[in-house]
Amino acid sequence: MLKPATTDIDALKTLDDRLRWLSAWTIHHANHIRESADGLKVGGHQASCASMTAIMAALYFHALGENDRVAVKPHAGPVLHAIHYLLGSQSREALENFRGLGGAQSYPSRTKDKIPVDFSTGSVGLGVAITLFASLVQDYLTAHGWLDDKDRGRFVALIGDAELDEGNIYEAIMEGAKHDVRNLWWIIDYNRQSLDATSADRMFERFDEIFRSCGWRVVELRYGKRLQAALDKHPTLKAWFETLSNAELSALHYQGGAAWRARIEAEIGKKAAAFLKEYDDEALAALFTDLGGHCMETLVDGFDAADDDVPTLFIAWTIKGFGLPFAGHKDNHAGLMNPTQLAALRDAMGVGEGQEWEPLEGIGDNARPGVEALIDRARVAREKRTRSFGSVAIPEIPAPAGEEQSTQAAFGRILLELSKAGGDLADRIVTTSPDVTVSTNLGAWVNQRGLFRRSDMPDIFAQAKIASAQKWSGSNKGQHVELGIAESNLFLMLAAAGLSGDLFGTRLFPIGTLYDPFIARGLDSLNYACYQDARFLLVATPSGITLGPEGGAHQSINPPLIALGQPGLRHYEPAFADELAAMMQEAFRLIDDPAGESTYLRLSTRSIQQVERSDDSWREGAIAGGYWLREPAANAEAAIVAMGAVMPEALAAWEELRQDVPGLGLLAVTSPDLLHRGWTAAQAGRWQGERKPSHIEQLLSRLSPGAGLVTLVDAAPASLSWLGGVLGQRVAPLGVEKFGQTGSLADLYATYRLDGDAITEAMAEILLQNG
Numbered sequence: 001m002l003k004p005a006t007t008d009i010d011a012l013k014t015l016d017d018r019l020r021w022l023s024a025w026t027i028h029h030a031n032h033i034r035e036s037a038d039g040l041k042v043g044g045h046q047a048s049c050a051s052m053t054a055i056m057a058a059l060y061f062h063a064l065g066e067n068d069r070v071a072v073k074p075h076a077g078p079v080l081h082a083i084h085y086l087l088g089s090q091s092r093e094a095l096e097n098f099r100g101l102g103g104a105q106s107y108p109s110r111t112k113d114k115i116p117v118d119f120s121t122g123s124v125g126l127g128v129a130i131t132l133f134a135s136l137v138q139d140y141l142t143a144h145g146w147l148d149d150k151d152r153g154r155f156v157a158l159i160g161d162a163e164l165d166e167g168n169i170y171e172a173i174m175e176g177a178k179h180d181v182r183n184l185w186w187i188i189d190y191n192r193q194s195l196d197a198t199s200a201d202r203m204f205e206r207f208d209e210i211f212r213s214c215g216w217r218v219v220e221l222r223y224g225k226r227l228q229a230a231l232d233k234h235p236t237l238k239a240w241f242e243t244l245s246n247a248e249l250s251a252l253h254y255q256g257g258a259a260w261r262a263r264i265e266a267e268i269g270k271k272a273a274a275f276l277k278e279y280d281d282e283a284l285a286a287l288f289t290d291l292g293g294h295c296m297e298t299l300v301d302g303f304d305a306a307d308d309d310v311p312t313l314f315i316a317w318t319i320k321g322f323g324l325p326f327a328g329h330k331d332n333h334a335g336l337m338n339p340t341q342l343a344a345l346r347d348a349m350g351v352g353e354g355q356e357w358e359p360l361e362g363i364g365d366n367a368r369p370g371v372e373a374l375i376d377r378a379r380v381a382r383e384k385r386t387r388s389f390g391s392v393a394i395p396e397i398p399a400p401a402g403e404e405q406s407t408q409a410a411f412g413r414i415l416l417e418l419s420k421a422g423g424d425l426a427d428r429i430v431t432t433s434p435d436v437t438v439s440t441n442l443g444a445w446v447n448q449r450g451l452f453r454r455s456d457m458p459d460i461f462a463q464a465k466i467a468s469a470q471k472w473s474g475s476n477k478g479q480h481v482e483l484g485i486a487e488s489n490l491f492l493m494l495a496a497a498g499l500s501g502d503l504f505g506t507r508l509f510p511i512g513t514l515y516d517p518f519i520a521r522g523l524d525s526l527n528y529a530c531y532q533d534a535r536f537l538l539v540a541t542p543s544g545i546t547l548g549p550e551g552g553a554h555q556s557i558n559p560p561l562i563a564l565g566q567p568g569l570r571h572y573e574p575a576f577a578d579e580l581a582a583m584m585q586e587a588f589r590l591i592d593d594p595a596g597e598s599t600y601l602r603l604s605t606r607s608i609q610q611v612e613r614s615d616d617s618w619r620e621g622a623i624a625g626g627y628w629l630r631e632p633a634a635n636a637e638a639a640i641v642a643m644g645a646v647m648p649e650a651l652a653a654w655e656e657l658r659q660d661v662p663g664l665g666l667l668a669v670t671s672p673d674l675l676h677r678g679w680t681a682a683q684a685g686r687w688q689g690e691r692k693p694s695h696i697e698q699l700l701s702r703l704s705p706g707a708g709l710v711t712l713v714d715a716a717p718a719s720l721s722w723l724g725g726v727l728g729q730r731v732a733p734l735g736v737e738k739f740g741q742t743g744s745l746a747d748l749y750a751t752y753r754l755d756g757d758a759i760t761e762a763m764a765e766i767l768l769q770n771g
């Protein structure tokens with residue numbers, strides 16, 4: 001820790017003011033001074049920033065240690081930029097270009113901002129929860145000997161009070177309690193305002209109870225020192241103050257001293273007369289705005305007192321828009337000061353006109369050294385930014401043997417073999433699953449590598465000699481993090497583990513398994529993980545109506561479409577075990593490559609006959625998104641295009657139809673996602689003079705320009721129907737458009753038109769159209 005021996009409270013207060021000024025100015029500049037080419041409102045949140053400049057000054061210039069990592073409330077992004085501007089790590093150009101292309105981002109972004117952002121934020125709640133999983137990853141790395149004690153830190157989330165409505169926060173703290181997480185500070189900017197208005201009072205005294213019952217220490221920073229002292233002297237006034245609702249408090253803060261006086265006179269009367277005499281209106285307003293989250297002494301004392309590893313929730317009372325003309329107004333969320341108001345703030349801050357960007361402008365000679373000393377100390381603490389890539393040798397992953405296999409079973413066997421063979425990759429794999437470890441075939445891996453628990457967890461069933469195929473014991477050397485059924489937590493765990501190289505300098509290879517349809521349960525968290533460039537392998541299994549009797553609400557139709565639209569996530573859907581092995585090898589490579597990405601494997605429980613390969617030529621195509629499983633004749637009039645578990649139907653139909661349809665090809669698609677990306681990239685390339693056709697253009701150009709394609713997929717048919725647009729070929733798209741029916745495979749394939757008859761009929765129709 002780089003904490004100062006004595007705290008220069010005055011210097012911290014100066015920095016608080018400076019952050020309030022610079023964040024307001026940055027937003028003002030973007031909205032009122034920078035030229036607008038399109039007339040669109042630029043926006044920004046001056047009130048949300050002003051609400052927490054004191055908290056952030058106390059944190060960044062006093063409390064944070066060099067290993068500590070922070071998720072900043074999205075709408076306080078400009079305060080983070082102002083801090084880095086003072087530290088010298090943010091440029092004036094980027095601030096002048098706030099919310100512009102290449103400028104400081106609206107909300108802190110790991111990937112788009114140039115300053116070191118520990119966690120991206122924007123979708124409220126997720127930035128909060130990821131800190132908990134990052135702390136768990138830190139414990140994991142320490143337990144496995146990858147992180148020295150001296151490199152451990154604390155994970156801090158700066159939270160808007162309205163964020164507390166996001167359910168993912170409670171899912172996270174319950175999971176955290178199970179894993180005994182520590183080293184967390186969650187600091188609520190308790191301004192009791194949300195976007196629309198003031199927040200509901202009913203939950204008021206409930207949040208702390210919820211956290212306490214999950215093992216957290218709750219520290220309420222309600223009053224600043226001055227207000228505390230004043231209220232201690234006047235118990236009646238204190239009791240009255242504490243009955244004010246959120247809306248009343250906010251309104252009074254907005255109205256100011258005269259309103260406070262009138263209200264106190266009306267409601268307390270004579271008993272408050274002596275008190276009111278002590279203050280003029282201005283002093284009265286200043287007194288009542290002296291809440292804990294704006295009082296530097298209170299913040300510093302509060303942070304200093306929490307010097308252990310107990311997870312701590314700070315409830316820091318604040319006023320939204322503190323120090324700005326719209327402080328406390330319920331509509332101030334997106335409020336912007338007008339130029340006159342801004343000029344008044346500038347004058348009040350002692351900043352000269354024309355000197356707005358000068359970092360320490362107007363700070364007197366006496367105060368400067370103290371301020372500069374705090375900045376210097378903080379600079380050291382904030383500079384660290386590691387990205388660890390390319391450190392691990394990825395071995396060749398052979399396909400599991402077996403004439404008949406399902407991709408899901410093959411996945412389990414590949415992991416088992418990796419575990420048995422050992423080595424760096426196997427040691428760095430960490431698996432995780434929301435209570436579907438066994439049913440997604442991670443069981444054998446877990447038998448080998450064990451559950452991760454900081455303290456030993458015996459396998460009671462094994463001790464009692466009760467027969468079970470599944471060992472279930474935990475230790476701090478275990479490599480599987482078992483989660484409760486909360487898919488959002490799975491993705492946040494993958495996000496945190498997938499950033500281990502960035503956060504801790506050690507790359508892990510996280511693998512998460514879940515049921516394919518339940519991707520939707522954690523979709524925003526998945527998007528959040530990808531947005532931050534976390535790297536992991538997501539294995540979603542089983543999938544589609546191929547579940548057969550299991551069917552019902554477990555069927556998944558649209559995940560391939562989700563993957564098609566999800567940047568940073570590569571979808572592969574293998575039909576055969578050897579494809580899967582190649583894809584897993586590629587996925588591991590992508591995790592450890594700076595230009596890589598995460599991978600989503602959509603697998604099936606259907607055991608199918610494996611194909612015979614005469615050589616390895618399929619492999620490159622399979623990794624690129626597709627290959628001819630049965631070569632078409634040059635200029636063939638038709639092809640079957642199929643993906644994943646329905647490949648046996650495609651192969652059988654190909655056998656049956658090839659007499660009638662000369663030169664018929666069978667294209668095995670392994671990734672519509674990659675094919676589509678390649679297609680659009682090649683188009684964009686052509687606009688810049690590049691001539692290289694994409695993989696899918698090359699594949700389809702083997703057919704005649706007017707050829708017909710029958711596409712077949714156990715998913716939404718739109719996953720493949722777009723292929724007709726590549727070269728203008730006709731498409732008959734087969735797939736699943738309704739879900740929820742149980743049945744045998746034969747019945748379901750017939751009902752949903754995924755069987756041989758459907759392929760034959762579709763082929764006949766499309767060839768007829770051609771003729």
Ligand SMILES: Cc1ncc(C[n+]2csc(CCOP(=O)(O)OP(=O)(O)O)c2C)c(N)n1
Pocket residue numbers: 047048051073074075122123124159160161162163189191193194195320333
């Ligand atoms: C998941 C999600 N839903 C909605 C929003 C839109 N939104 C942005 S801020 C906000 C409320 C902000 O209130 P609070 O968290 O208390 O922050 P404050 O500005 O008051 O500090 C909302 C609803 C969002 N960013 N993310």
Ligand SMILES: [Mg+2]
Pocket residue numbers: 160161162189190191192193194320
């Ligand atoms: Mg709020």
